[in-house]
Amino acid sequence: MSKVVNEVVFGADRITIEDVVAISQQSSKVAFTQDSKFWKRVDSGVEFLERLLEEDGAIYGVTTGYGDSCTVEVPASLVPELPLHLTRFHGCGLGEYFSKFETRAILACRLSSLAQGYSGVSRDLLNLLKEFINQDVLPLIPQEGSVGASGDLTPLSYVAAALVGERDAYDGEQFVPVSDLMARHGLKPITLRPKEGLAVMNGTAAMTGIACLAYKRAEYLSQLATRITSMAVVGLQGNEFHFDETLFSVKPHPGQQKIASWLRSDLSHEEMPRNSKRLQDRYSLRCAPHVIGVLQDALPFTRQFVENELNSANDNPIIDGEGEHVMHGGHFYGGHIAFAMDSLKNAVANLADLMDRQMALMMDTRFNHGLPANLSGAQSDRTMINHGFKAVQIGTSAWAAEALKLTMPASVFSRSTECHNQDKVSMGTIAARDCLRVLQLTEQVAAAVLLAAKQSLELRLRRGELTEVQLTPSMLKMKQQLDALCPFLDEDRPLEHTLRATVSLIQQQEWALYDEA
Structure with missing residues (x-):
């Protein structure tokens, strides 16, 4: 406590x-x-x-x-x-x-x-x-x-x-x-x-209380997904100039621009090798600010909706003792929270989908630019029996799929209750509960991809394709923190407890990510 x-x-x-x-x-x-x-x-x-x-x-x-x-x-x-x-x-x-x-x-x-x-x-x-x-x-x-x-x-x-x-x-x-x-x-x-x-x-206290907790978790996931993207870009030898400040100045969504600036702060902006023909990375890297930026841009209006509800008298009837009025209305209706949570879970689930795609790129030797299959760190004579993050990637795909399945808006499923007295209802509490589940699943995806991205950096370092000097201080610090949590995976071992510990640290918002957040 x-x-x-x-x-x-x-x-x-x-x-x-x-x-x-x-x-x-x-x-x-x-x-x-x-x-x-x-x-x-x-x-x-x-x-x-x-x-x-x-x-x-x-x-x-x-x-x-x-x-x-x-x-x-x-x-x-x-x-x-x-x-x-x-x-x-x-x-x-x-x-x-x-x-x-x-x-x-x-x-x-x-x-x-x-x-x-x-x-x-x-x-x-x-x-x-x-x-x-x-x-x-x-x-x-x-x-x-x-x-x-x-x-x-x-x-x-x-x-x-x-x-x-x-x-x-x-x-x-x-x-x-x-x-x-x-x-x-x-x-x-x-x-x-x-x-x-x-x-x-x-x-509306139940839905609003859950919405407050959901907001803070989503806010942190926006930052964490950005850091994971930075690590994936380095691990996959991606093009860091996809996040150029001038490039993003011509598309003025403030949240999207914020994500691009965080990515720039994580990356060293070294030129690509002259023999590289990869001018454009796949969308899960190149378009990461555009995906994460939707959530970042949704946060201000979500805060407005939630905090206005939080600071409202939302029962019925309203009693104005000083003015001596009893006013019968419908302030118990949770439509704003329902919309906020339906919207937030959609933006969060898209982060799960984005990180799942990044995970798939890191696993596959056709797309990971020289990394070993499934990011296994096994020695050459033991590669046949070691499988690295293969099963973790399967789990990541399952969690992302479940998160995406839950993006159906709850608010459109209004029912008529109380003998049609309450014939249009908000479903705000169901939307808020769905949002918590989507957050949980996305945090699980983030935990898996974070550990995989850390492994990709370590592989590059051990193979002499990267030096710690080339890592920005923020990324090096993150890698060192994760090294203590999940040592280099050179021999297969169960990762359940490591994943659970990582999810817990994410939910505790253990890592400070961006100073200007």
């Missing part, structure tokens, strides 16, 4: 993707602003709802049923029980549970929405949710069961249920009743006020 170095303050400035990631990694705790205007807005929403109830005002989800049951009036005597029933009948999620990292991100996103002060929730609820994050009381949240409108109802029902002391939570790697864990931390369950069950559940 990372050392806590700061606090993320809710109710003051906008929360960022980096704030959510820091909370998920436990490198930041959470606090509330002491600004009296913030607490006035929170308190006024609660007081306004209480007055409306006393005056028999009709409020969706407070004095009525939910969804298609919005026309069912709830007697005053049963109103206090309604939010508890909402949490219970939505307790039907299935699939794997979100990880602890993902769950912290989800809790942070729900807290951010409620802390906008337009959800009619009490200080007690806000403070308990804050303590859940700070004391690491993490409800078990199944990944499957949300259509992304009305928000992440079923996943977030597990958060609402935990606040009242029901269902289970993480205790290390074990699962225990959340009530036991709360007691151990000196926390007491709350009784949900009439609007509070709906406020916790009817929003």
Whole structure:
């Protein structure tokens, strides 16, 4: 666990993707602003709802049923029980549970929405949710069961249920009743006020929390795929002038230009040998900035979509206590997150495809410009029984294919639910979950191709076709770091554990890549 170095303050400035990631990694705790205007807005929403109830005002989800049951009036005597029933009948999620990292991100996103002060929730609820994050009381949240409108109802029902002391939570790697864990931390369950069950559940926190984590992983993969390309260019004796600054100045996509500049910083720009007739490398090298650049150019609008959602009041109805309005709308709809995640997974999967093609070039003696078959480092009398990265390349192809298969947009598969009350839904949570899977697969591809590219450099060095002086400091440092992780492959050995360790280091973003990133 990372050392806590700061606090993320809710109710003051906008929360960022980096704030959510820091909370998920436990490198930041959470606090509330002491600004009296913030607490006035929170308190006024609660007081306004209480007055409306006393005056028999009709409020969706407070004095009525939910969804298609919005026309069912709830007697005053049963109103206090309604939010508890909402949490219970939505307790039907299935699939794997979100990880602890993902769950912290989800809790942070729900807290951010409620802390906008337009959800009619009490200080007690806000403070308990804050303590859940700070004391690491993490409800078990199944990944499957949300259509992304009305928000992440079923996943977030597990958060609402935990606040009242029901269902289970993480205790290390074990699962225990959340009530036991709360007691151990000196926390007491709350009784949900009439609007509070709906406020916790009817929003986009699950998809948005996952989107924050996905963004940071994709951002790093953009840099890593660039470094891998640089190493492949050197290993394959490619034409480094494909990334010339003047060349890229005439196609002004800023992300694409950034990738080309990173490639230039990695390469020494030596002239090609005079006898070389290879003016143009294959697309997986020559067009790498154009492929990786799509992801790099997608990051700014993805950040805008995700952070605007993160800093929104995204439940229904919206309670303006100071203006004394109850506004019924559809802010729980996760369309922006769905589009962002569908787009991001497409750009990321294209990186997997690009690196898979680079891997294929390095393996094949018809295209690798003198490197041994499958990058085997075996001595000549042992080449017949050694196979180098042959099987790793097969795995790379499988992972890339699976990533590409998952690029079908989830958002186009809207279904009609709740007796056609919720007849157009976002599928944002499915898109976000798909994006995480595509990221995992692409990180696996990156791990394999990174190790293969390192092997290609070592082969050139050992054969006297390259010297360390010809490597830029950034590439030499990367090679040395990888040497410790994966020694030169001169005899076949199982690489599973090495690959898993490499994937883990990628996900931890262990290697600093580009200073200006």
